Amino acid sequence: MRLLELEINCFRGIRHLKVQCDGDNLVVWGPNGSGKSTVVDALDFLLTGSVSRLTGEGTGAIHLEEHGPHIDSEPAQAWVRGLFKVGDPDTVVELKRCIDEPDNLIASEDDRQLIAPHLVLAKRGQHVLTRREILKYVTSLPSTRAEQIGLLLNISEVNDIRKALVNVKNECRREVQISKASVKAAERAISTTIQAKSFSEDALILAINKSREVLGGAPIEVANSSTIKQDLVAPAKAGAADGINLNLLERDLDTLASATEQRSVGQGELLDRELRQLILQITSDAELLTSLQRRELTEKGLLLLDESGSCPLCETPWPEGELRELLEQRLKIAETAYAYQKRISDSTATMVARVDTLLASIEQVSRASKRLKLTRHDEMLAEWAGRLRTLKQALSQPLDRYLEFASTHDVASLLAPEDCRRQLNEIRTEARKNAPSTTPQQDAWDILTRLEENIRRYELAIRDQNKAIRILNRAESLLATFEKNRDEVLSQLYDSVNNKFCHLYKLLHGPDEGEFTSQLRPEGPALHLEVDFYGRGLHPPGALHSEGHQDSMGLCLYLALAERLTKGVIDLIILDDVVMSVDADHRRSLCRVLAKEFPNRQFLITTHDRTWQSQLKSEGVVKSKGVVEFYSWTLGTGPRVNSGKDIWAQIWHEIDEGNIPTAAFLLRRGSEEFFFDVCVKIGAQVRLRADAKYDLGELMPAAVGRYRKLVGRAKNVANSWNDNELMTMLNERDATMSQIYSRTQAEQWAVNVNVHFNNWTNFAPEDFRPVAEAFHDLHLAFTCPQCKSVLSIASLGPEREAAVRCTCGKHSWNLVAKKMAA
Amino acid sequence: MKPEAAMAPEVNSVQEAHSDERDSSSQESITETILRRTIEQLDLNVIEEPYLERLKSLAMTGDLVKPAKVKQALQEKTDETA
Numbered sequence: 001m002r003l004l005e006l007e008i009n010c011f012r013g014i015r016h017l018k019v020q021c022d023g024d025n026l027v028v029w030g031p032n033g034s035g036k037s038t039v040v041d042a043l044d045f046l047l048t049g050s051v052s053r054l055t056g057e058g059t060g061a062i063h064l065e066e067h068g069p070h071i072d073s074e075p076a077q078a079w080v081r082g083l084f085k086v087g088d089p090d091t092v093v094e095l096k097r098c099i100d101e102p103d104n105l106i107a108s109e110d111d112r113q114l115i116a117p118h119l120v121l122a123k124r125g126q127h128v129l130t131r132r133e134i135l136k137y138v139t140s141l142p143s144t145r146a147e148q149i150g151l152l153l154n155i156s157e158v159n160d161i162r163k164a165l166v167n168v169k170n171e172c173r174r175e176v177q178i179s180k181a182s183v184k185a186a187e188r189a190i191s192t193t194i195q196a197k198s199f200s201e202d203a204l205i206l207a208i209n210k211s212r213e214v215l216g217g218a219p220i221e222v223a224n225s226s227t228i229k230q231d232l233v234a235p236a237k238a239g240a241a242d243g244i245n246l247n248l249l250e251r252d253l254d255t256l257a258s259a260t261e262q263r264s265v266g267q268g269e270l271l272d273r274e275l276r277q278l279i280l281q282i283t284s285d286a287e288l289l290t291s292l293q294r295r296e297l298t299e300k301g302l303l304l305l306d307e308s309g310s311c312p313l314c315e316t317p318w319p320e321g322e323l324r325e326l327l328e329q330r331l332k333i334a335e336t337a338y339a340y341q342k343r344i345s346d347s348t349a350t351m352v353a354r355v356d357t358l359l360a361s362i363e364q365v366s367r368a369s370k371r372l373k374l375t376r377h378d379e380m381l382a383e384w385a386g387r388l389r390t391l392k393q394a395l396s397q398p399l400d401r402y403l404e405f406a407s408t409h410d411v412a413s414l415l416a417p418e419d420c421r422r423q424l425n426e427i428r429t430e431a432r433k434n435a436p437s438t439t440p441q442q443d444a445w446d447i448l449t450r451l452e453e454n455i456r457r458y459e460l461a462i463r464d465q466n467k468a469i470r471i472l473n474r475a476e477s478l479l480a481t482f483e484k485n486r487d488e489v490l491s492q493l494y495d496s497v498n499n500k501f502c503h504l505y506k507l508l509h510g511p512d513e514g515e516f517t518s519q520l521r522p523e524g525p526a527l528h529l530e531v532d533f534y535g536r537g538l539h540p541p542g543a544l545h546s547e548g549h550q551d552s553m554g555l556c557l558y559l560a561l562a563e564r565l566t567k568g569v570i571d572l573i574i575l576d577d578v579v580m581s582v583d584a585d586h587r588r589s590l591c592r593v594l595a596k597e598f599p600n601r602q603f604l605i606t607t608h609d610r611t612w613q614s615q616l617k618s619e620g621v622v623k624s625k626g627v628v629e630f631y632s633w634t635l636g637t638g639p640r641v642n643s644g645k646d647i648w649a650q651i652w653h654e655i656d657e658g659n660i661p662t663a664a665f666l667l668r669r670g671s672e673e674f675f676f677d678v679c680v681k682i683g684a685q686v687r688l689r690a691d692a693k694y695d696l697g698e699l700m701p702a703a704v705g706r707y708r709k710l711v712g713r714a715k716n717v718a719n720s721w722n723d724n725e726l727m728t729m730l731n732e733r734d735a736t737m738s739q740i741y742s743r744t745q746a747e748q749w750a751v752n753v754n755v756h757f758n759n760w761t762n763f764a765p766e767d768f769r770p771v772a773e774a775f776h777d778l779h780l781a782f783t784c785p786q787c788k789s790v791l792s793i794a795s796l797g798p799e800r801e802a803a804v805r806c807t808c809g810k811h812s813w814n815l816v817a818k819k820m821a822a
Numbered sequence: 823m824k825p826e827a828a829m830a831p832e833v834n835s836v837q838e839a840h841s842d843e844r845d846s847s848s849q850e851s852i853t854e855t856i857l858r859r860t861i862e863q864l865d866l867n868v869i870e871e872p873y874l875e876r877l878k879s880l881a882m883t884g885d886l887v888k889p890a891k892v893k894q895a896l897q898e899k900t901d902e903t904a
Contacts, residue, residue, distance in 0.1 A: 157853045160887045167889040168896070467898060474896045477868040478860075478877065485859040489852060 001118045001570050002602045003043070004092065005083040010073035011045070011099070012038040015638035023085050025603045025622040029613040030630030035639040036606040040128065040576045043604070046080040046095055047122035049102040052130075068099045071635065075100035086114050121570050129558045130576040137529075137554045146527035149561065153493070158486055165479040172472040179465035181352070181396065186458035188356040192255060193450050208451060214444035225456040229448055235441040245446035246435040249368045252361040253428050259358055260416035260424075268354060272411040275347045279403050282340050291330055292337035302327050316540070341399075348395050348402075355388050355395070358415070362388070364450070369427050372434055377423050387414045487522060493564075494520040494527070500560035501553075504597065508552050508589045529557075548581040555579070555590070559598070574604045579612055587612045591619035614677050618790075629669065651772055655765045663768060668696055671775055674790075675699035678782050681792035682706050682804070700778075704741055707782065708734070710793075710804050714813035721818050730813065737781050743774040786810045857881045869896075 002023035008014045013035040019026065028036045041051045045068070054062045069078035078099040086093050093111035097104070105112065105119075121127070137145060150156050187199035194207035201223065208228055209219040217232045258264060282288050291298070304312035305324055366381040391414050394405035438446070498520040506516050517532040530538035531553065533545065541553050555578055562573055579587050587609075594603060594616075603621065607613055616622045624647075630639035647670040654663035676699055679686060684706035686698045711734050718726040783790050784806030791811060794803045804813040861878055869877070876895035877886075885891045 153852065155852050157887065158856060161853070161857075164887050164889045164892055168892045171889070171893060172896070470898070471893075471896050474869050474873060475893075477865050478892075478896070481863050481865070482856070482860045485856045485863065489856045489859065493852060 001115070001572055002085040003082060003572050003604065004085055006039070006043060006046075007081040008039070008042045009079050009081075010070040010077040011042050011080055012068065012070065013633065013638055014038045014042070015070060015636075017638070017641060019628055021602075021604075021626055023602060024626050025605070025616075027613055027616050027622045027627045028604070028606045028630065029610065029627065030608065030633075030639060032608050034608075034630035034633045036608070036630055037576060040130075040574055040604070040606060042080040043082070043574065044122075044128060045099075045102070046082050046097050047119055047127065049097060049105070052128060064102060065099060068102075070638070084115065084118075086118065118570055127570050127572055128574040128576060129555070129578055137557045142528050145529060146522065149527060153561070153564075155490070158490075162479075162482065162486065165475070165482055169472070169475040169479050172468065172475045176465065176468040176472050178396075179461065179468040182461040183458070183465050184352070185356045185359075186454065186461040188353060189360040190451065190454045190458060192252075192357050192360045193447065193454050195251070204451075204455075208448065211444035211447045211451075214440055215448075223455060225452050225459055228452050228455060232445075232448070235439060235445050244368050244371050244431065244435040245438055245443060246431055247438055247443050248446055248450065249365065249431050249435070250428065252364045252368075253424055253431075255357065255361040256365065256424055257421065259354070259361075260421050265412050265416045268351070268415045269412050271347055271351055271354075272406060275344060275351070275398065276403060276406050278340055278344045278347065279398060282337060282344075283399065283403065287333060288337045288340070291334035292341060294330070295334040295338060298327055298330050298334055302331065310540070344398055348398050352392060352395050354415070355392050359385055359388055359392075365424070365427060368431060368435075372427070372430050374427055374430055377427055380417065380420060380423050384417050384420060387417070490522045494522060497557075497560045497564060500563055501557050504556040504559055504593060505553060507593045507597070508556065508586055509549070510589070546581075548583055548586065551579065551581045552586060552590075555582075559593075571600060572602045572604065573598075574606075576606050577608065579607065579609070584611050584615070588615045588619065591615045591621050595619055595621050610673075610676065614673075614680060618677060618681065618792075629673075631669070648776060655769055655772060658765055660763045660765065660768050663772065667772055667775060671779070672696050672699060674779055674782075675703045678703040678790055679706070681790050682710060682782075683793050683801070700744075703782070704737070704778075707791075708737065710813070710815070711737070713815055714804060717814050717817045721814065723814075726813065733781070740774065740777045740781055743770075744778055784808060784811050857886065872899075 003021055003026070004023055005018070005020045007016075007018045009016050013033075017039070019028075019039070028039050030036050037053070041053060044053075045051050045064075051064060051068060054064055054067060065075050069075050076098060079096060081094070081096040084093050084095065085091070091114060093115050094107065095111065095115065096106040098106070107115065137148060147156075150159060190204060191197070191199045194203060196203045196207075204223045205219075205221070208223055212219060212232065215232050215235070217230075220227055220230065282292060301312055302324070305327070310316060310318060311323060362381055362385045366378070366385070369377050369381060387409075391405070391409070391411070394401045498518055501520070502516060502518050505518070506514065509516065513532075513534065515532070515535055517538070519528070519530045519538055521528045521530075529541055531541050531545065533539050533543075541550055545553070555575075559573075579590065582590065594601075605616065605622075613627060617624060617627060628641060630641060633639045647666060651663050651666050651670070654660070654666065672695060675696065676694060678684065679694075679699055679702055682703065684699075684702040686694055686702045711730055715727060715730045715734075718724075718730060787806055787808035787810065789807035791804050791806055793801050793815075794805050796802045796816075801815050803815050805811060858881075861874070861881060864874060864877070866874065873896055877892075880886045880888075880891055880895055
């Protein structure tokens with residue numbers, strides 16, 4: 001996609017502008033505040049429906065509809081139109097977009113279809129580079145760089161997938177923890193039934209075989225729900241008529257009575273207080289809490305620290321040993337926090353065990369109470385169990401939930417609700433009255449029945465736990481395989497980008513950094529960029545290199561990425577004021593890089609720097625007609641535009657129209673521009689100015705003087721070589737220059753008045769035309785009539801001027817004299 | 823830069839840098855390449871056939887970014903309990 005024509009109306013700082021570039025490179029230059037970036041904004045808006053500069057961080061109060069149109073215009077008046085060359089074979093498409101309907105791209109259906117893939121890339125911002133963005137690539141944190149480059153490369157989906165897989169893994173891990181807690185609860189229910197302090201398979205088998213023995217059964221070796229009663233016959237009055245075993249019920253009531261004794265509740269309160277205190281100590285100490293959260297990271301950081309001492313996460317350089325010391329100190333604090341966490345975890349486990357035991361017994365008592373039809377106790381028992389479950393939930397995430405839970409619940413009343421002991425006694429009394437007495441065989445049978453139920457629950461919990469572990473294994477395996485492949489693919493991709501980046505940077509800084517190397521390396525969510533510093537090893541780009549070098553790096557990295565991204569699709573690359581910190585020599589190298597490495601790209605370059613603009617022209621990146629100058633911006637008119645495309649045509653036109661002020665202005669600016677270029681090319685010397693703002697009065701005499709000296713030198717050399725043909729031509733050019741220069745001198749009064757002092761009100765076209773003609777001829781004297789290029793010096797090295805040449809070779813004045821025989 | 827991301831596989835192909843793999847997947851986006859290789863290299867001892875098929879399907883429909891769907895794909899149906 002190449003830009004052929006751009007028309008902007010009442011958009012930002014521009015009233016109306018039409019630029020034609022015919023698919024060639026375009027340079028927009030002018031002072032700060034002259035509206036250059038508006039051209040970039042307008043193109044951005046046309047392609048995407050939004051303006052990058054008006055979105056993002058720090059632009060909260062800026063809105064396209066309010067701030068997009070020219071300040072004195074309505075949104076409906078603000079529009080941008082463009083002609084683009086698209087596809088193969090080339091087709092011209094016309095697009096238009098208006099600020100009052102930014103999402104509505106005005107184009108024919110065919111054009112819309114042709115341009116669609118290009119607009120997708122433009123939406124990602126792959127067509128614009130500004131200085132602000134350069135810094136995101138180079139000096140930003142590795143994670144920010146990864147994010148920015150990820151957006152450019154359209155690999156944000158890769159990160160989204162990874163996030164999803166990490167979420168799945170974490171959720172699966174949580175479910176494993178929940179399933180483990182269920183297994184623990186089932187184990188405690190078994191322990192309660194067999195009256196053991198803690199769960200063990202051996203104790204369980206022992207208890208089962210003891211009951212089996214009472215019933216005349218053979219011992220079993222493995223406890224499972226299907227074999228626990230294997231080969232046993234139920235006693236005659238098995239389970240009693242109402243299914244209540246008084247002995248077992250009394251055992252559960254004893255458990256609950258013991259757990260609700262004041263001493264026991266007091267222990268529970270003590271645990272609760274201790275737990276709250278521990279949690280409070282961690283959560284109220286930000287440093288402790290952060291350290292705890294970062295413990296794993298800190299440990300990993302210490303492991304990854306290398307001899308450079310730089311931070312392994314963000315690459316920030318640290319004085320030797322200081323980062324290690326800091327991390328060790330943090331780990332020490334984290335160890336303290338970890339000790340707290342361990343105590344929290346122990347207290348929580350004790351509380352949960354107590355709650356599980358209570359729940360197991362409440363369930364049995366509740367069941368018996370129902371069978372005895374003691375409905376008045378149902379509510380208390382159900383509420384008690386419900387509250388204990390909420391307590392258990394809070395205990396499952398103590399740091400996050402327990403303090404808040406404990407602030408609204410009295411733990412003592414959760415463990416022993418008011419009136420529970422009286423009601424439990426009532427149940428006991430009723431049971432003793434109504435439940436039949438049991439034989440040892442019946443007790444044994446009922447214990448086995450209860451264990452059968454406990455073991456079934458335990459088996460289910462184990463099955464769920466194993467299932468959760470298998471799912472977790474799948475999730476972990478999927479994530480690990482994905483990350484491995486992501487790292488491999490991205491490493492390959494970044495390697496190729498890095499190679500191109502390195503290549504471009506060496507072209508730019510070849511003489512001083514010929515051995516430059518770099519490394520672009522993804523690591524987790526970060527993307528590390530390290531660059532060589534004059535053979536002294538790899539360092540972060542912001543560590544040792546100057547700001548100008550960093551700008552060069554950002555530009556090279558963007559161009560390397562662009563090569564991978566938009567080649568053959570968006571050929572247009574916009575460079576908005578990207579060389580602010582790059583010095584003149586490297587800007588010239590950059591011109592060569594753009595011309596040599598990107599011959600098939602179209603660049604739209606904005607700059608306020610005249611030298612860079614001249615260099616772009618002299619190095620052939622942009623033709624004269626591709627230079628647009630903005631000047632004299634006013635609120636009412638926007639920028640005035642001086643297009644290099646047809647400066648003389650414009651001057652003649654303005655004279656014909658009687659607009660002498662405009663013609664004089666164009667002549668002055670055009671001539672200053674022209675003679676600045678001439679001075680650079682033929683090595684004419686002017687008095688050095690700190691602001692580099694040279695006027696025509698300085699540039700023109702310097703250029704003419706130098707030219708005549710060069711002609712004089714070339715004549716002497718031609719004479720030494722007996723090159724009569726060249727001699728004749730040089731004599732002719734010398735005479736012509738003298739005559740033309742005399743004419744400009746003869747019109748000096750008009751030049752001074754019109755060009756320098758702007759006193760043109762009394763001048764008619766016929767007065768000013770001879771002035772313009774004299775300057776026109778003077779311009780021609782410095783150019784080749786055949787290729788139109790400005791003559792320039794060709795050197796063999798410093799202080800070794802070899803010739804004066806034009807681009808096509810028609811002019812080649814030797815400056816090296818023939819050596820005379822001794 | 824603009825935050826919107828969209829697929830443009832023909833432009834964003836990792837194959838531009840790895841022409842040896844061009845024959846099988848020259849039109850792949852970077853994301854597609856990573857996913858293809860991931861699916862190819864999954865450990866079948868851990869992620870057995872039915873799960874693999876479900877993950878393939880999610881990769882093709884772009885649903886791997888949805889945690890709920892991924893989790894569902896990894897879960898055992900009643901007849902798949904190991």
